[in-house]
Amino acid sequence: xxxxxxxxxxxxxxxxxxxxxxxxxxxxxxxxxxxxxxxxxxxxxxxxxxxxxxxxxxxxxxxxxxxxxxxxxxxxxxxxxxxxxxxxxxxxxxxxxxxxxxxxxxxxxxxxxxxxxxxxxxxxxxxxxxxxxxxxxxxxxxxxxxxxxxxxxxxxxxxxxxxxxxxxxxxxxxxxxxxxxxxxxxxxxxxxxxxxxxxxxxxxxxxxxxxxxxxxxxxxxxxxxxxxxxxxx
Numbered sequence: 001x002x003x004x005x006x007x008x009x010x011x012x013x014x015x016x017x018x019x020x021x022x023x024x025x026x027x028x029x030x031x032x033x034x035x036x037x038x039x040x041x042x043x044x045x046x047x048x049x050x051x052x053x054x055x056x057x058x059x060x061x062x063x064x065x066x067x068x069x070x071x072x073x074x075x076x077x078x079x080x081x082x083x084x085x086x087x088x089x090x091x092x093x094x095x096x097x098x099x100x101x102x103x104x105x106x107x108x109x110x111x112x113x114x115x116x117x118x119x120x121x122x123x124x125x126x127x128x129x130x131x132x133x134x135x136x137x138x139x140x141x142x143x144x145x146x147x148x149x150x151x152x153x154x155x156x157x158x159x160x161x162x163x164x165x166x167x168x169x170x171x172x173x174x175x176x177x178x179x180x181x182x183x184x185x186x187x188x189x190x191x192x193x194x195x196x197x198x199x200x201x202x203x204x205x206x207x208x209x210x211x212x213x214x215x216x217x218x219x220x221x222x223x224x225x226x227x228x229x230x231x232x233x
Contacts, residue, residue, distance in 0.1 A: 024181025049105025122198030
C-alpha cells in the first residue's frame with residue numbers, strides 16, 4: 001500500500017516513530033529506493049514547522065522559536081526617537097527575526113543545502129561517500145527529526161520547566177545517534193569526530209549568513225551611500 005497517498009497521517013506518524021527509533025536505517029532505506037512506505041521529508045519539515053510555529057506562539061514567552069534574548073531589541077526601540085536612523089535599524093532587525101519565527105519551515109529548508117554541504121565536506125572519503133543530492137536527503141530527515149524532538153520538549157517543559165534546558169542536548173544526541181547508525185558498522189567514535197567537524201563547517205556557514213543578513217539590513221536601513229559612509233568612518 002502506498003502510505004504517502006492513501007494514509008498520509010499514518011505515514012507521517014510512521015516516519016516520526018522511525019526517526020526516533022531507527023533514523024539511520026530509515027534514511028539508508030530511503031536513499032536506496034525504498035520510498036513508498038516513507039513520508040516525504042521536506043513535507044514533514046513543512047508540517048512540523050507549521051505546528052511548532054503555532055505552538056510556540058502560545059507556549060513560549062517570546063512568541064516564537066527565536067530565543068527571547070535575541071528579541072530584546074524590541075525593548076530598546078521604545079527609547080529611540082521614532083523615525084530616527086537607529087529606530088529604523090532596530091525595526092528592521094525585529095521584522096527579520098519575526099519573519100523567521102513565522103516562517104520556520106522555510107528558514108530551515110533554506111539552511112539545509114549549507115548543512116548538507118558541511119556534512120559532505122566532513123565525510124569525504126569515508127566508508128560510504130554520499131553525493132550532494134543524497135546528503136540533501138539525509139539532512140532533510142535529520143532536520144525533521146530535530147523539529148520533532150524540539151516539539152516533544154516544548155510540550156514537556158509545560159509540565160516540568162527543567163526540560164527547557166535539555167532540548168538542544170537531546171537534538172544533538174539524536175543526530176549523533178542517526179549518523180552512527182547510518183554509517184554502521186564503521187566505528188562510532190570516528191563517525192562522531194566527522195560529525196563534529198561537519199558542525200564546525202556548518203557553524204562557519206551560519207556565521208557567514210548572519211553577517212550577510214546584518215549587512216543587508218543595515219544597507220536597507222541606511223541606504224547604500226550612508227552605509228558606505230559609515231564604513232569609511
